[in-house]
Amino acid sequence: GAVVSQHPSRVICKSGTSVKIECRSLDFQATTMFWYRQFPKQSLMLMATSNEGSKATYEQGVEKDKFLINHASLTLSTLTVTSAHPEDSSFYICSASIFPGLAGGPAQFFGPGTRLTVL
C-alpha cells in the first residue's frame, strides 16, 4: 500500500515553543492531506484539510493561527503548533489521500503519528 511518513515521531518541548511536524507521501502524489489529533482513548478528530498550493480548510474550533499548515508540494505538508501549551499535548496524525481510491471514493493512508508532549 501507499506509504506516508511523519517526522518527528515524538517531541517533548517546553511551553511556549513552536513545533513543526512534517508529513510526506513517499510513493505517490497526494491530492489532499489531512491533519488529525487524537487524545487518549478518544477518536481521531479532523483538524484541517490541506490541498497543495491553497489554504487549508480548518474544522470548527481549530485555531488557524495556532496550527499553521503549509502544503508546499503534492508530497509534503507541514503542521506547526505555535506557542505550544500543555493542553496541546496529543497524538497528531496526518493522512494523504488518493482520489479515486477504494470503492470509488478517496482512500486515506496514515502517517505513523507524532506524539507531542508539552511540559
Added chain:
Amino acid sequence: RKEVEQDPGPFNVPEGATVAFNCTYSNSASQSFFWYRQDCRKEPKLLMSVYSSGNEDGRFTAQLNRASQYISLLIRDSKLSDSATYLCVVDTGGFKTIFGAGTRLFVKA
C-alpha cells in the same frame, strides 16, 4: 446524535470466537465506508472497504445496509493478534471523512 456511532466495548472474547461490530451513520448522503484498525498508540490502518454487496477478506466480512444506515464487521476465528480498536469510517463526500470513536476488542487465550 453523533454522525458516526459505535459501541465502544470493550469486547472480550476467547480465541476462536466470532465477534461482530456494528456502526451507524446519520448522513444518508454518505458515499464510502471503511473499517480501520488501530493498535495502541499507533496510526489507523485500513482494514477493508465496505460495499453494498458485502465483501469478505479471509476471516473478515464487512457489510453495508444503506436503508438502515449501518455497517458491520464480522471477525471469525478470532486470533490474539486481532486485539485492537476497530474504527468505523464514513466518507460523506467532498473529502469529509468522519471517524467513529472505535470499538475495542480483546481476544484472550
